[in-house]
Amino acid sequence: MRSPHDTIETTPGAEPTIELWYEVASPYSYLSVMRAEALAAAAGRRLVWRVFLLGPIFEAQLGSSDSPFNRNPVRGRYMWRDVERQCAKYGLPFRPPSRFPRASVLAARIAMLGEDEPWGGSFARAVLAANFAEDRDISRPEVVREILEQVALPADALIARAGEAPTKQQLRARTQDAAARDIFGAPTFFVDGEMFWGDDRLEDALAWPRRDA
Amino acid sequence: MRSPHDTIETTPGAEPTIELWYEVASPYSYLSVMRAEALAAAAGRRLVWRVFLLGPIFEAQLGSSDSPFNRNPVRGRYMWRDVERQCAKYGLPFRPPSRFPRASVLAARIAMLGEDEPWGGSFARAVLAANFAEDRDISRPEVVREILEQVALPADALIARAGEAPTKQQLRARTQDAAARDIFGAPTFFVDGEMFWGDDRLEDALAWPRRDA
Numbered sequence: 001m002r003s004p005h006d007t008i009e010t011t012p013g014a015e016p017t018i019e020l021w022y023e024v025a026s027p028y029s030y031l032s033v034m035r036a037e038a039l040a041a042a043a044g045r046r047l048v049w050r051v052f053l054l055g056p057i058f059e060a061q062l063g064s065s066d067s068p069f070n071r072n073p074v075r076g077r078y079m080w081r082d083v084e085r086q087c088a089k090y091g092l093p094f095r096p097p098s099r100f101p102r103a104s105v106l107a108a109r110i111a112m113l114g115e116d117e118p119w120g121g122s123f124a125r126a127v128l129a130a131n132f133a134e135d136r137d138i139s140r141p142e143v144v145r146e147i148l149e150q151v152a153l154p155a156d157a158l159i160a161r162a163g164e165a166p167t168k169q170q171l172r173a174r175t176q177d178a179a180a181r182d183i184f185g186a187p188t189f190f191v192d193g194e195m196f197w198g199d200d201r202l203e204d205a206l207a208w209p210r211r212d213a
Numbered sequence: 214m215r216s217p218h219d220t221i222e223t224t225p226g227a228e229p230t231i232e233l234w235y236e237v238a239s240p241y242s243y244l245s246v247m248r249a250e251a252l253a254a255a256a257g258r259r260l261v262w263r264v265f266l267l268g269p270i271f272e273a274q275l276g277s278s279d280s281p282f283n284r285n286p287v288r289g290r291y292m293w294r295d296v297e298r299q300c301a302k303y304g305l306p307f308r309p310p311s312r313f314p315r316a317s318v319l320a321a322r323i324a325m326l327g328e329d330e331p332w333g334g335s336f337a338r339a340v341l342a343a344n345f346a347e348d349r350d351i352s353r354p355e356v357v358r359e360i361l362e363q364v365a366l367p368a369d370a371l372i373a374r375a376g377e378a379p380t381k382q383q384l385r386a387r388t389q390d391a392a393a394r395d396i397f398g399a400p401t402f403f404v405d406g407e408m409f410w411g412d413d414r415l416e417d418a419l420a421w422p423r424r425d426a
Binding site: 071074077081089182185198200201 | 275284285295395398410411
């Protein structure tokens with residue numbers, strides 16, 4: 001689970017971080033994207049956003065890019081009920097999306113462009129909420145444009161940048177990086193090189209160094 | 214998620230229960246089998262043991278009776294690390310089994326025979342601990358015999374009963390019941406007709422009626 005990136009993150013004296021690897025179309029990523037920033041701040045860790053695409057991961061590991069929740073409908077039905085309960089527990093709005101999963105490439109590219117910008121968290125939360133609390137079709141460029149305008153961002157410029165070759169290549173490389181780290185689902189967290197999978201492990205991830213100390 | 218059984222369980226004034234549906238060869242079932250009785254007692258609910266076989270469920274829903282943790286080795290490697298961490302968190306011993314999953318039919322039949330007996334919980338915990346804390350081969354009748362003797366039970370008589378046609382038929386019916394309830398993994402809990410999947414939901418399941426009230 002080590003990489004040059006981890007080595008930098010764990011340099012003594014470096015700012016403590018938690019990486020949140022998420023997919024815009026993933027229901028449990030919605031929970032973590034909405035919860036992580038406040039919890040990370042309370043734990044004294046800076047949240048590092050890492051958006052990626054699950055489709056290529058599922059394709060390589062399972063032989064199909066479709067969601068495992070669709071491939072096993074019994075598990076899928078339970079998942080929607082579970083997400084509804086978890087949202088109620090955390091006080092998050094929830095409406096089951098009328099289409100799942102929604103194509104997330106455009107929204108993911110823009111989220112990636114914002115990861116080191118002050119607006120990154122706001123855009124990520126707005127996109128996931130659009131998908132899982134408002135049933136808006138985030139696969140459509142006009143909906144992505146509305147979301148960008150909603151959080152007061154220059155929609156035309158960002159949508160144009162999202163379509164440029166370097167942006168496309170960066171998201172491909174990001175997803176390859178996710179695979180190289182043995183990510184198999186979303187959300188996934190990294191704290192000091194330790195990997196945690198699932199919204200249920202967010203608190204454990206943030207408590208990790210303290211327990212380890 | 215309703216069945217005649219639930220109707221009985223939720224009769225007003227009836228003793229509050231939590232059903233634990235588990236599989237002897239399932240790592241996350243180990244966590245719940247070890248934790249559930251004390252937590253259920255603290256929550257004022259009687260624990261109802263419900264052992265079943267995951268293989269036929271996986272076969273019907275996924276097209277293979279093998280564990281999804283084996284079918285996706287990337288996910289499987291993470292699972293073992295996660296179970297190790299969860300055991301450390303809960304103060305449970307853990308040793309990764311040298312073979313996974315182990316054939317669980319004999320142990321499951323005996324666990325089922327004990328579900329309404331005072332020794333049911335002790336035997337379930339001893340079998341799961343043998344598999345996941347002691348790396349003993351619970352698929353072998355001589356190991357099951359040792360476990361029965363370890364908890365002071367009549368090994369010969371119970372192993373003989375496990376091989377009788379009514380016992381075999383009862384476990385088949387139990388597993389069919391699991392499928393009919395839309396169970397897709399283990400452990401799974403039922404509280405007042407509400408289904409919760411995974412050791413991570415044990416506390417939520419026990420808190421369910423209070424939150425709902």
